[in-house]
Amino acid sequence: MADGVAAERGAVVAEALSWEGTAFHHMGRRKIRRTADGAVADRGGADCAYATLLIYRAAVPQRVPALEFGYYAPTWNLTRAGAAGERYLATVLALPGVREVETPGPGDLALFRWGLAWAHGAVVIQWPMIAHANAEARRFMRDRADQGRLARRPRRFFTFWP
Numbered sequence: 001m002a003d004g005v006a007a008e009r010g011a012v013v014a015e016a017l018s019w020e021g022t023a024f025h026h027m028g029r030r031k032i033r034r035t036a037d038g039a040v041a042d043r044g045g046a047d048c049a050y051a052t053l054l055i056y057r058a059a060v061p062q063r064v065p066a067l068e069f070g071y072y073a074p075t076w077n078l079t080r081a082g083a084a085g086e087r088y089l090a091t092v093l094a095l096p097g098v099r100e101v102e103t104p105g106p107g108d109l110a111l112f113r114w115g116l117a118w119a120h121g122a123v124v125i126q127w128p129m130i131a132h133a134n135a136e137a138r139r140f141m142r143d144r145a146d147q148g149r150l151a152r153r154p155r156r157f158f159t160f161w162p
Contacts, residue, residue, distance in 0.1 A: 005161045005162075008059070008060050008063070008107065008160075008161065009105060009106045009107035009108075009161070010106070010107070011059040011060060011107075012055060012056060012059040012060060012106070012107035012123060013106050013107050013123070013125055013131075014059070015055045015058050015059040016055050016123040016125065016131040017125070017131060017142070018031070019031050019032065019046075019051060019055060019131065019140045020032075020131070020139075020140060020141060020142060021040065021043070021139060021140065021141075022043065022044045022045065022046055022051065022133070022139060022140040023043040023044060023045040023046075023138065023139055023140075024045065024046070024047065024133050024134065024135050024137070024138045024139055024140070025044075025045025025046060025047065026047050026074045027047060027049075027050065027069075027071075027072070028044070028045030028046040028047060028050060029046060029050045029054060030042070030044035030045055030046065031044045031046070031051075031054065032044045032140075046133055046140065047133050047135070048120050048121045048122065048132055048133040048135075049069055049072075049088060049121060050069070051132070051133045051140055052109060052121040052122070052123060052132075053067055053069075055123055056109075056160070059107075060160065063095075063096075063097065063160040064095060064160065065095070065096070067091065069087070069091065072087060075115075076117075076119070077114055077115035077116055077117040077119035078115040078116065079116070080116060082116075082117075083115060083116035083117035083119070086117050086118060087117070088111065088117065088118055088119050088121065089111060089117070089118040089156075092109065092111065092121075092158055095160070097160055098158050098159070098160055099158065099159060100156060100157065100158055101157050101158065101159050102157070103127070103157070104124040104127045104157035104159070105124065105127075105159065105161075106124060106125060106126055107123065107124065107159075107160075107161075108123075108124045108157050108158060108159045108160075109121060109122070109123065109124070109157070109158045109159075109160075110122045110123075110124050110130055110145065110155055110156070110157055111155065111156045111157075111158065112145075112150060112153040112154070112155050113153050113154040113155070114153065118156065120132070120153075122143075122145070124157070125142065127145070128144050128145040128146040128147075129142060129143070129144060129145075130142070130143055130144075130145050130150075131143070136149070
């Protein structure tokens with residue numbers, strides 16, 4: 001069982017890293033596409049919600065069901081009315097088998113408080129290294145969660161493994 005979990009976690013990390021360079025696009029659902037020689041053929045586009053969902057669906061589809069988030073405004077988390085439902089957190093908590101953990105492992109999901117809600121998701125590579133759709137940088141990238149703007153944000157971690 002432990003080897004299977006390690007393989008699944010590794011698959012999630014590998015899939016997340018394959019998204020590096022994907023353009024940031026609100027509600028986008030397309031990963032960067034490269035030619036055989038590594039050149040960018042299509043920058044794709046995704047935000048943190050869809051990028052993380054599509055990463056987990058590609059790497060461990062047996063653990064994460066297909067989802068549609070419905071429309072959400074780019075600033076849903078900045079108003080009391082928009083943040084009241086905690087959409088992102090509620091979606092994560094409703095996933096089968098997901099549980100919150102104190103210390104994340106590779107492939108786990110990190111949620112950050114952004115505005116008035118738990119509104120930013122990232123895949124843990126090896127804490128504090130994460131991969132996420134960074135709106136400010138306008139791309140999906142590897143980043144350190146203990147530096148810069150993420151360092152001060154409250155965070156929670158979720159795993160899909162026992």
